[in-house]
Amino acid sequence: MTYHPKSEFMRVMMERGFLADCTDYQGLDEALVAGVVPAYIGFDATAKSLHVGSLIQIMMLRWLQKTGHKPITLMGGGTTKVGDPSFRADERPLLTEAQINANIDGIQQVFAKYVDYNESDTGALMLNNAEWLDGLNYLAFLRDIGRHFSVNRMLAFESVKSRIDREQSLSFLEFNYMILQAYDFLELNRRYGCALQMGGSDQWGNIVNGIDLTRRVIGQEIYGLTSPLLTTSDGKKMGKSADGAVWLNADMRSPYEFWQFWRNTTDADVGRFLKLYTELPIAECERLGALEGSAINDAKIVLANEVTTLCHGRAAAEAAEATAREVFERGGVGEELNTVSLEIDDFTWVGSDEGFLGQMPLIERNQFLSALNREKSEFNISAAQLFVRAGLVASGKEAKRLIAEGGARVNDAAVTEAGQMFTAADVATTLKLTAGKKRHALVKLEG
Numbered sequence: 006m007t008y009h010p011k012s013e014f015m016r017v018m019m020e021r022g023f024l025a026d027c028t029d030y031q032g033l034d035e036a037l038v039a040g041v042v043p044a045y046i047g048f049d050a051t052a053k054s055l056h057v058g059s060l061i062q063i064m065m066l067r068w069l070q071k072t073g074h075k076p077i078t079l080m081g082g083g084t085t086k087v088g089d090p091s092f093r094a095d096e097r098p099l100l101t102e103a104q105i106n107a108n109i110d111g112i113q114q115v116f117a118k119y120v121d122y123n124e125s126d127t128g129a130l131m132l133n134n135a136e137w138l139d140g141l142n143y144l145a146f147l148r149d150i151g152r153h154f155s156v157n158r159m160l161a162f163e164s165v166k167s168r169i170d171r172e173q174s175l176s177f178l179e180f181n182y183m184i185l186q187a188y189d190f191l192e193l194n195r196r197y198g199c200a201l202q203m204g205g206s207d208q209w210g211n212i213v214n215g216i217d218l219t220r221r222v223i224g225q226e227i228y229g230l231t232s233p234l235l236t237t238s239d240g241k242k243m244g245k246s247a248d249g250a251v252w253l254n255a256d257m258r259s260p261y262e263f264w265q266f267w268r269n270t271t272d273a274d275v276g277r278f279l280k281l282y283t284e285l286p287i288a289e290c291e292r293l294g295a296l297e298g299s300a301i302n303d304a305k306i307v308l309a310n311e312v313t314t315l316c317h318g319r320a321a322a323e324a325a326e327a328t329a330r331e332v333f334e335r336g337g338v339g340e341e342l343n344t345v346s347l348e349i350d351d352f353t354w355v356g357s358d359e360g361f362l363g364q365m366p367l368i369e370r371n372q373f374l375s376a377l378n379r380e381k382s383e384f385n386i387s388a389a390q391l392f393v394r395a396g397l398v399a400s401g402k403e404a405k406r407l408i409a410e411g412g413a414r415v416n417d418a419a420v421t422e423a424g425q426m427f428t429a430a431d432v433a434t435t436l437k438l439t440a441g442k443k444r445h446a447l448v449k450l451e452g
Contacts, residue, residue, distance in 0.1 A: 012037035014072040018230070020287055021280040023065055025206045025233040028216060033228040036200060037074065041126050044069055044201035045077035045193055047134070047186065049085045051100070053111035054254035057266070058243045060312075061232050061281055065203050066129070067119045076120050076129045077199060079189065080109045083138030087182045109133065115253045118316060130197065137192045138185060150188055153221045154214070159183060162210035183211050190215030194225055206231040235281075238273040253316055260317040264325035265444075267309035275304050283311035332437075332445055347394060347450055353385050388413065389423040395448050397440040407440055414439040 008030045010016045018024040046062045066076040120129040193199035212229035235243040251266045252258040276294015293304035313322035389404035398404045405423040407413045413420040
């Protein structure tokens with residue numbers, strides 16, 4: 006559909022690639038022109054941090070506020086107890102209330118970097134749907150809300166239908182999720198005048214349910230807008246890397262590693278990612294994205310700096326770039342690299358018949374280590390173990406394969422044998438490990 010928006014927010018969504026679909030383009034556009042529109046996105050607390058797969062939604066909330074409207078970040082303290090079944094092959098593991106609250110504490114840390122929480126008309130709100138879901142009376146909820154839902158229609162939604170077609174179990178608990186999410190929209194409209202729900206395109210059915218429920222119960226016209234589910238140009242799901250999820254919280258993914266993720270963007274994705282994840286002008290995003298050859302690397306550095314600045318601050322972005330230049334251009338160590346500390350009992354004592362010192366009783370081990378504190382050359386660890394302990398590979402088997410394929414280096418020297426030994430004295434001076442061309446870590450001896 007070709008639609009020429011009048012509101013700044015809709016124009017930004019369309020020009021920068023955020024918009025997949027909308028329930029009523031013209032109606033929403035007119036509402037955005039008429040006044041401040043409160044809008045929300047829900048985030049279930051399934052982990053202690055969100056990853057970059059959620060960053061497109063966070064940027065939508067940021068642009069909403071920048072264009073004069075009110076963002077609502079809704080924590081799923083209630084819905085996380087059920088679990089969203091959308092496009093999953095199996096049921097999510099159920100979390101305890103304590104786990105959910107701990108996850109919410111971690112997730113909330115990132116939002117204040119992207120939106121401004123204040124008392125103004127456009128000040129962001131941080132809410133938790135446990136506020137209205139935890140106290141629901143089951144029979145009253147069934148009578149007042151459940152009667153508005155058609156099971157036939159719910160079964161037709163793709164997120165449910167795909168599970169049933171594959172003959173994969175869908176629990177009654179999960180089946181209720183879409184009703185609870187719809188109820189969220191109704192409650193947010195009642196309490197805060199929320200007129201728009203946004204989310205990924207996999208949430209389309211849930212969003213439509215909330216719009217229909219609100220119209221039926223209180224006669225309000227509200228809107229839904231979805232973003233595309235992003236994959237990289239090589240087909241990989243956004244938010245994942247070779248060594249796991251790219252978390253937004255610094256204690257789960259260091260700013261340097263976060264910066265490196267964006268620096269390693271595929272050439273074909275640079276222009277698109279600049280539009281979605283930075284605030285650079287469209288023309289500049291297109292110019293940088295059109296660079297070719299070695300020049301595209303300069304655009305990737307701009308992308309990495311801009312995205313890291315928003316998430317972790319300008320100082321972290323500059324430190325990450327400086328470290329990258331030190332490591333890649335000058336062969337140095339780089340202070341911002343992920344550092345793993347080893348203790349002496351991570352090593353094998355050459356003269357011991359008992360193997361690892363960790364097998365000793367604590368008091369005896371401490372006495373033993375104290376006596377041999379100056380003999381670090383008598384403690385060894387293999388190259389394969391070093392790469393596992395540094396988190397560059399998941400297992401000894403992977404480490405052996407990496408080394409056999411010539412992809413492992415220590416202090417920029419190739420490692421040729423998985424059993425190559427390094428002493429505690431070697432590690433005491435700090436070693437730089439490199440896996441492939443782009444992943445690095447430091448290991449050092451503690452104490």
